[in-house]
Amino acid sequence: MSGRYAGSVALVTGGQGFIGSHLVERLLVEGARVVVPRRDVPARSYFRLAGLERRCDLADLDLLDAAAVLRVLNEHEVEHVFHLAAQAIVAVANRSPASTFESNVRATWNLLEACRDLGERGPLAIVVASSDKAYGAQDELPYREDMPLRAVHPYDVSKACADLVARSYAHSFALPVAVTRLANVYGPGDLSFSRLVPDTARTLVRGERPVVRSDGTPLRDFLHVEDAVAAYLAVADSLATRPELRGRAWNAGADAPVAVLDLVRRLIFASGRSVEPDVRGRGVPSGEIDRQWLDSSAIRAQLGWAPSRELDEGLVETYAWYAENLSESVTGE
Structure with missing residues (x-):
């Protein structure tokens, strides 16, 4: 099979969700073998409607189980990790902050710690999904990657924490990690x-x-899902070939x-x-938050990404x- 990921193995956490399904679909087109943690999926999810379920390796994996995370990375010899799994609904986070922090923060460090434990056998690239909401309310707009993260609401804080944890693993342990901060994806x-x-x-x-x-x-700021997928792949490609970009945060929006x-x-x-x-x-x-939009000039200039729609x-x-x-x-x- 041909494609930029031909013969490689990619783990997509959250691969049965909205953005994750589109990322899985693109990775399959690019020749990857895709591993997706199994979870309950509605019959009319995009993951099933697009026929992705039968084309992936489904793994029994709870990201809150650190030993299970390490097992899956080992058994499937994962080379690329796309960590999109999250409790992503703002209203749910406001009702259930503790479970949101578990899902969005603890799961992130479990995954990164497992990658660290693998040492030289670990993944070539790890892309962690943060969010534009990690910036919180700022005095000036658009959001730039060098701005401090000022999240205050539960969902926003959970993404800011995962963002900081991920970049810490890059800077402290030289893991090939970067984070994406995307606009509202539709x-x-x-x-x-x-x-x-x-x-x-x-x-x-x-x-x-x-x-x-x-x-x-x-x-x-609104970003089409296919452009979001292209941003994930651009960041992953940069990590595999340009070690100096480890630990970076990348905005991607319109x-x-x-x-x-x-x-x-x-x-x-x-x-x-x-x-x-x-x-x-x-x-x-x-x-x-009342007003949110991104400055995506860095990813455009340095990685060659731009929205196509x-x-x-x-x-x-x-x-x-x-x-x-x-x-x-x-x-x-």
Whole structure:
């Protein structure tokens, strides 16, 4: 099999999730053998709809079990690690912070410690998913990688902690680790309806008015999932060939802030529906940051990455996927 990862073995934690599934799909195309920790997956997940389950090696692995993590890395002789597994829903983190810290921080150090234990037999590249939310509220925007991490809310803090832990393993133990801080990722296959794009798309498929739970003014940076995947691979490639880039954090976004209400209106236009948003909120929802977007100039200049999809193009493609794939059993929840 040909491809940039032909014959290599990649572990993708969170590989059954939204971004992880797309990363798995791309790695398979690139010739990798992909190992994915097994977990409960809805029947209509992208992982199953895209037929990925039967093409991967599924491993019985709880990332909170340090011995099990080391066993899987050893048995599969993993060369590339993409650590995307996380409790990624802000509202859940606000309700259950302790379990979020376990999933997002302890799991990260377990994985990195296992990689360290392997010594020279360890992976060539380890990419850890942080988040733009690790920056917290800053006095100036856009976020740059040299800014301090000022997270205060539970989800944001969990990602900031994992970010710092990962970079510590690079600087202290010379592990080939880097972190990605991505903008808000959207695209086909995201069935987490607590998020803005999936919720709006599902509502439009039903022929209803999308509900905006803020006043519509919060600013966000939106990145198509295929561009997110390309960023992960660019960072992994850099770690395998350029040791001086270990311990780096890389922003990846569209570098173009969009108001929430504007995003909803653009998705309505992509759907072809004739409805108006139902703005019900006031100000910014509790536990969220008002204004967030990234400066991605470093990854563009140093790794040659750039987003390939304009937002409106991506929204048309994304809505088409929801219109085709959301059955009554999903939309009728």
